[in-house]
Amino acid sequence: MIQVFGRRAGGVLRRRPKAAGRFQEGALARIWGVGLAFLIAGCTPALERVKPWERGELAGDLMRPDLNTLQERNWSHIQFSKEATPLEPGGGGGGCGCN
Amino acid sequence: MRVQLKRSHIRRGSSVLLALGFLLKGSLAWAQSTLKYKHLRYKEDEPLVQVDEDVLEAVLEFEGQQRLEFTFSHDAISGATPTGVPAQASLSGASSLAVRGQEVSRMADSRNALTAGVNYPVGRFTRLRGSLYKSVESDYHSRGLTLGGAWELNEKNTTIQSALSTYTDQVVPPGRANGEKRIDTFSLGVSQVLSPSVLVSAGVELGRYAGLLSDPYKDVLLDGMRIPESRPPARVGEAGWASLRAEVFTHHALNLLLRGYVDDWGIQSVSWQGSTLHDLNPNWLLELFYRHYEQSAAYFWADSFSAKTSGPYRSADIRLSKLSSDRLGLTAIYRANEAWWLEGSLARYGLSGVPGLFAGFSNSRLIGATVASVAIQYRKF
Amino acid sequence: MKSVQFWTLGLALLLVLRTAPVRGDTPEWMNLPLMPVGGGAATTLAAQRGQVMLVNFWATWCVPCRYELPEMAALEQRLHTRGFRVLAITAETEREPIAAFIKRLGVTVTALMDKDSALHAAVSVKVMPSTLLLNRQGEVVKTYQGFDRRIGIKPMEDDVLALLEIHP
Numbered sequence: 001m002i003q004v005f006g007r008r009a010g011g012v013l014r015r016r017p018k019a020a021g022r023f024q025e026g027a028l029a030r031i032w033g034v035g036l037a038f039l040i041a042g043c044t045p046a047l048e049r050v051k052p053w054e055r056g057e058l059a060g061d062l063m064r065p066d067l068n069t070l071q072e073r074n075w076s077h078i079q080f081s082k083e084a085t086p087l088e089p090g091g092g093g094g095g096c097g098c099n
Numbered sequence: 100m101r102v103q104l105k106r107s108h109i110r111r112g113s114s115v116l117l118a119l120g121f122l123l124k125g126s127l128a129w130a131q132s133t134l135k136y137k138h139l140r141y142k143e144d145e146p147l148v149q150v151d152e153d154v155l156e157a158v159l160e161f162e163g164q165q166r167l168e169f170t171f172s173h174d175a176i177s178g179a180t181p182t183g184v185p186a187q188a189s190l191s192g193a194s195s196l197a198v199r200g201q202e203v204s205r206m207a208d209s210r211n212a213l214t215a216g217v218n219y220p221v222g223r224f225t226r227l228r229g230s231l232y233k234s235v236e237s238d239y240h241s242r243g244l245t246l247g248g249a250w251e252l253n254e255k256n257t258t259i260q261s262a263l264s265t266y267t268d269q270v271v272p273p274g275r276a277n278g279e280k281r282i283d284t285f286s287l288g289v290s291q292v293l294s295p296s297v298l299v300s301a302g303v304e305l306g307r308y309a310g311l312l313s314d315p316y317k318d319v320l321l322d323g324m325r326i327p328e329s330r331p332p333a334r335v336g337e338a339g340w341a342s343l344r345a346e347v348f349t350h351h352a353l354n355l356l357l358r359g360y361v362d363d364w365g366i367q368s369v370s371w372q373g374s375t376l377h378d379l380n381p382n383w384l385l386e387l388f389y390r391h392y393e394q395s396a397a398y399f400w401a402d403s404f405s406a407k408t409s410g411p412y413r414s415a416d417i418r419l420s421k422l423s424s425d426r427l428g429l430t431a432i433y434r435a436n437e438a439w440w441l442e443g444s445l446a447r448y449g450l451s452g453v454p455g456l457f458a459g460f461s462n463s464r465l466i467g468a469t470v471a472s473v474a475i476q477y478r479k480f
Numbered sequence: 481m482k483s484v485q486f487w488t489l490g491l492a493l494l495l496v497l498r499t500a501p502v503r504g505d506t507p508e509w510m511n512l513p514l515m516p517v518g519g520g521a522a523t524t525l526a527a528q529r530g531q532v533m534l535v536n537f538w539a540t541w542c543v544p545c546r547y548e549l550p551e552m553a554a555l556e557q558r559l560h561t562r563g564f565r566v567l568a569i570t571a572e573t574e575r576e577p578i579a580a581f582i583k584r585l586g587v588t589v590t591a592l593m594d595k596d597s598a599l600h601a602a603v604s605v606k607v608m609p610s611t612l613l614l615n616r617q618g619e620v621v622k623t624y625q626g627f628d629r630r631i632g633i634k635p636m637e638d639d640v641l642a643l644l645e646i647h648p
Contacts, residue, residue, distance in 0.1 A: 093290020
């Protein structure tokens with residue numbers, strides 16, 4: 001049975017086991033809340049700021065988010081081996097937006 | 100997601116990915132492909148650790164914009180033992196070296212890692228991705244699976260990305276207790292184009308670790324006696340980050356990233372990093388980068404422990420102590436033409452913190468390291 | 481009061497009729513100026529009427545465009561004697577990079593610059609690349625969004641051949 005952070009995958013809305021820490025519960029609630037905010041923000045027409053033909057700079061080498069993903073991965077590995085913070089940010093967006 | 104990953108899963112997953120690659124609509128005539136080779140050397144100032152890494156990265160894009168991505172890396176690790184403590188008769192890897200007036204055991208190891216992934220468009224606004232990961236070193240085996248997706252909204256001005264990862268690691272240190280570690284992470288991020296030259300992003304991540312989380316090579320002093328460290332068998336952490344990318348002047352861009360992290364081990368950290376990119380001419384691209392990081396200590400961290408006052412968990416690992424780090428560097432990219440790029444990078448990384456078990460360290464600079472790399476990239480259109 | 485209502489209604493009706501498109505009227509965007517990349521006087525889409533046209537909206541930074549443009553150029557080479565033309569219109573403003581890019585692609589095509597992106601905005605380009613198919617009367621017959629390399633320009637070619645009344 002697949003469990004997602006202590007919940008069974010088929011019963012995401014069921015109560016968490018009592019043994020789960022308050023920290024874990026709070027973290028999940030924050031993640032869900034932020035996710036909902038992102039989804040709502042993502043559906044706002046006012047966020048259509050740039051037209052498809054205006055994306056030239058976003059597609060260029062200066063603004064491309066994937067210019068040097070290998071370098072970022074190398075540094076994540078070095079930092080992870082020396083520091084206590086295990087997670088690393090992702091993110092994308094931008095680019096030419098073609099097709 | 101608690102999924103026990105076995106070799107058979109990796110084999111089956113790899114077969115599925117390969118089959119997907121061959122069944123991709125169109126043909127094996129690749130629309131675009133990028134091949135990149137990089138050699139990186141990480142060398143600490145004291146003769147502690149040196150790592151030479153060779154990485155090969157391949158991204159094959161097909162006519163329908165499906166992508167296969169592979170990364171293979173080989174690390175050669177050498178230097179002092181991870182403990183940095185005086186040589187122990189029970190440890191293998193016999194020869195020793197002097198570090199700050201103390202003898203420590205010399206070690207050598209290698210690590211091989213492979214990531215294979217597929218990135219698949221669904222309609223015009225959605226991309227799904229999946230990847231498998233495997234890494235092997237003499238005392239640590241790791242296997243992982245990542246599933247994620249990206250959704251573009253508002254005429255592709257807004258991008259929402261999400262990913263779920265799970266890793267199963269086998270810790271098999273020679274002469275020490277073996278164990279298993281499970282890592283599950285979830286990430287959610289959003290990017291928004293504000294103008295033709297400004298992109299903002301933000302995201303959150305949640306991670307859970309369970310199993311053997313203690314470092315098998317680390318000891319603590321309990322009432323003067325050396326015993327293995329003991330960390331809690333579970334850890335939950337969350338992070339939030341925000342970034343800005345903007346072409347502030349023509350041919351000059353600025354990237355800023357702020358990240359905060361907190362977990363139930365009592366560790367709180369904040370990092371901010373900035374880089375400037377300069378398009379000097381059609382051939383040269385320069386990047387200057389800097390990162391500053393600070394973290395608090397884990398609640399069970401101390402230099403030494405007393406049985407009367409300490410709890411069940413104890414660690415003197417520098418990594419879990421109150422520390423800060425800085426990274427400063429420069430990357431230069433020479434774009435010979437659209438197809439061929441050359442890259443060189445040089446950076447300094449410094450870690451400062453409180454002294455741990457290894458009494459030879461001072462407060463000012465715990466670890467200083469130079470990181471240098473060269474890379475060559477070929478892109479076919 | 482009733483007479484006020486009557487005149488108001490009449491005025492509104494007059495305005496609606498006055499602004500309603502009359503068959504045969506040229507849309508305003510057909511008269512927007514387009515500068516040839518190679519230099520010379522500005523032209524308009526209205527001036528190109530009389531031919532079947534594929535009006536392609538592209539950019540040098542648009543990766544799918546670099547696959548689509550050569551196929552369209554090849555189609556024009558085959559059919560230009562039958563009254564078919566391809567116009568490649570970009571919103572970019574610097575002539576030299578556009579000319580150098582077209583030269584690197586090795587295609588011969590009529591490349592035009594859309595001043596202030598007025599035409600792009602007027603026809604509401606939603607994707608790069610986008611293409612309009614115009615008949616000999618200058619009317620938009622079809623719109624194509626994006627470019628799929630697996631299909632190529634086959635759908636456009638079929639529609640162009642139909643308009644040119646060429647039956648394969």
